[in-house]
Amino acid sequence: xxxxxQMEGPVTLSEExxxxxxxxxxxxxxxxxxxxxQYPGEGLQxxxxxxxxxxxxxxxxxxxxxxxxxxxxHLEKGSVQVSDSAVYFCALSPLxxxxxxxxxxKGNQVVVxx
Amino acid sequence: ETGVTQSPTHLIKTRGQQVTLRCSxxxxxxxxxxxxxxxxxxxxxxxxxYREEENGRGNFPPRFSGLQFPNYSSELNVNALELDDSALYxxxxxxxxxxxxxxxxxxxxxxxx
Numbered sequence: 664x665x666x667x668x669q670m671e672g673p674v675t676l677s678e679e680x681x682x683x684x685x686x687x688x689x690x691x692x693x694x695x696x697x698x699x700x701q702y703p704g705e706g707l708q709x710x711x712x713x714x715x716x717x718x719x720x721x722x723x724x725x726x727x728x729x730x731x732x733x734x735x736x737h738l739e740k741g742s743v744q745v746s747d748s749a750v751y752f753c754a755l756s757p758l759x760x761x762x763x764x765x766x767x768x769k770g771n772q773v774v775v776x777x
Numbered sequence: 778e779t780g781v782t783q784s785p786t787h788l789i790k791t792r793g794q795q796v797t798l799r800c801s802x803x804x805x806x807x808x809x810x811x812x813x814x815x816x817x818x819x820x821x822x823x824x825x826x827y828r829e830e831e832n833g834r835g836n837f838p839p840r841f842s843g844l845q846f847p848n849y850s851s852e853l854n855v856n857a858l859e860l861d862d863s864a865l866y867x868x869x870x871x872x873x874x875x876x877x878x879x880x881x882x883x884x885x886x887x888x889x890x
Contacts, residue, residue: 697878706783706867706883707820752819756879763871764810764833765879767819 665690667753669768677776678745684738684771686753694755696729696736701750743775779804781870781882789888790858796887798853800868803880809851810879811843812867820867826851863889
């Protein structure tokens with residue numbers, strides 16, 4: 664089946680530091696890959712997506728590249744702000760066919776300190 | 778374009794009771810999925826509805842049921858509530874090919890006491 668694995672534990676870093684959150688996946692075929700962000704007390708917001716190998720998704724300074732050879736979709740941002748503090752979820756979905764459920768990783772809490 | 782709207786935002790129920798949660802999908806989206814997010818965990822897929830029919834189900838017991846209406850809005854019903862059902866319930870709408878993205882609502886926080 665489809666599954667997503669995110670690196671363990673929260674991430675705490677200073678403002679303007681470089682952020683990386685690792686994400687690897689297991690899937691049949693060619694899934695679409697997503698990063699979602701969840702702010703306290705809110706639902707999920709789509710941060711970025713990539714629908715095929717070597718695609719780079721980007722939004723608000725965040726980037727992630729769909730690497731089929733390493734089955735990875737790591738999230739990066741060059742200079743974080745306090746407002747980036749949130750929980751980040753990596754997810755995948757089959758591109759075609761029915762029953763297009765999203766499979767999520769466990770999420771990573773990111774805390775940015777001023 | 779309107780987003781996904783869920784109601785109510787918060788709910789407290791007693792063990793053994795029944796609950797109905799509601800979701801209005803984003804304009805143009807005809808597929809609705811429901812997810813359960815326990816505290817500190819990623820969302821878990823409950824089921825999906827397309828054209829008013831269940832179109833896939835996760836590992837949840839039959840006391841979790843749903844409906845989709847002709848206007849694509851949806852309900853999630855949970856019978857015989859258990860303490861472990863306490864969670865954030867998220868609704869997401871999409872086109873049938875979900876690979877192009879899902880739009881999530883803000884969720885309903887259900888507490889079972």
